[in-house]
Amino acid sequence: MVSSQNLEVKPNVYAAICPSRDVLALIGEKWVSLIIGALDGRVLRFGELKRICEGISQKMLTQTLRKLERDGLVRRTVYAETLPIRADYELTELGNSLLPLVKAAKLWAEMNLHQIEKNRVSYDKRN
Numbered sequence: 645m646v647s648s649q650n651l652e653v654k655p656n657v658y659a660a661i662c663p664s665r666d667v668l669a670l671i672g673e674k675w676v677s678l679i680i681g682a683l684d685g686r687v688l689r690f691g692e693l694k695r696i697c698e699g700i701s702q703k704m705l706t707q708t709l710r711k712l713e714r715d716g717l718v719r720r721t722v723y724a725e726t727l728p729i730r731a732d733y734e735l736t737e738l739g740n741s742l743l744p745l746v747k748a749a750k751l752w753a754e755m756n757l758h759q760i761e762k763n764r765v766s767y768d769k770r771n
Contacts, residue, residue: 671742675705679712718734
């Protein structure tokens with residue numbers, strides 16, 4: 645991974661050396677998109693996110709939330725005075741700015757699912 649701190653590059657995802665590729669890869673990850681979408685307009689706890697994002701493992705949810713927190717897309721608020729310790733997750737301003745893209749991708753996937761499934765069947769029959 646190329647760090648933008650070590651190298652000043654005009655952002656260009658088509659340039660192999662550009663760190664914006666890492667950002668593009670991040671937002672293209674399945675669990676990232678699902679977590680961002682789940683947090684749309686609400687604050688959720690870990691267990692609630694795990695229930696909403698069906699199929700995600702505890703390990704993957706933990707890793708993805710840490711990554712999103714590190715990148716400033718998700719804010720984690722810990723309430724240490726409660727037992728067990730409670731942590732809430734919510735989108736930051738930067739995370740909210742990603743919502744239109746996530747919503748558009750979700751809508752596109754749901755609208756085109758059946759056509760893509762048909763295309764796959766057709767392709768597989770030919771190959």
